Amino acid sequence: MLKHIQPTLVSLAIFTVLFGGIYPLTTLAISQTAFPNQAQGSLIRDGNTIIGSKLIGQNFTQPQYLWGRLSATAEAPYNAGFSSGSNYGVNNPALLEAAHARLTALNTSTNVPVDLITASGSGLDPHISPAAAAIQVTRIAQTRGISESAVRLAIDSSTEHPTLGILGEARVNVLEVNLRLDGKLK
Structure with a gap:
């Protein structure tokens, strides 16, 4: 059972960091740089x-x-x-x-x-x-x-x-x- 739970938890952690942190911060940085007035x-x-x-x-x-x-x-x-x-x-x-x-x-x-x-x-x-x-x-x-x-x-x-x-x-x-x-x- 552990061999099924471990990949799930690793995938959850990776996707959380990627789509809950890196992607939003990258989007924010691009919008603030390219369109500062509109982003504010x-x-x-x-x-x-x-x-x-x-x-x-x-x-x-x-x-x-x-x-x-x-x-x-x-x-x-x-x-x-x-x-x-x-x-x-x-x-x-x-x-x-x-x-x-x-x-x-x-x-x-x-x-x-x-x-x-x-x-x-x-x-x-x-x-x-x-x-x-x-x-x-x-x-x-x-x-x-x-x-x-x-x-x-x-x-x-x-x-x-x-x-x-x-x-x-x-x-x-x-x-x-x-x-x-x-x-x-x-």
Whole structure:
């Protein structure tokens, strides 16, 4: 019986060291070396203070800021510990109520892009479409007492284009725009 147990225990020890230690540490070293910003969560800092991440949205509701998508996460908006969509159907009263409240807050007579009145699948989306950003320019400029062209410049500087020119869509990082407007990001 010992001759059957010994190879099993040796195999367990080898695979534990190899796949529980060496492989994860090698992967960590490669990612930290090749992609240090992404490996650390794509954090945005103001000096030594972490302001947020390029990958997780934040809840901006003040009129001087660009507003992102609605968040369907539990307990608080953009709570990464409770990432999920609302799973509401298009006729669900709760979805209709949230969309109507956002439309009222936007106070615009133009067509509103759907990404401003619905939540993303994760509830954490940090991006909105360029069209969703564009309809907010006047409100932000008036509230801040700056020109609309200054707001558009902040939006243009924070717009990411499709990867390789074909993958995905153009998108605007809401946190980056707001930091540029506050003068905390160049």
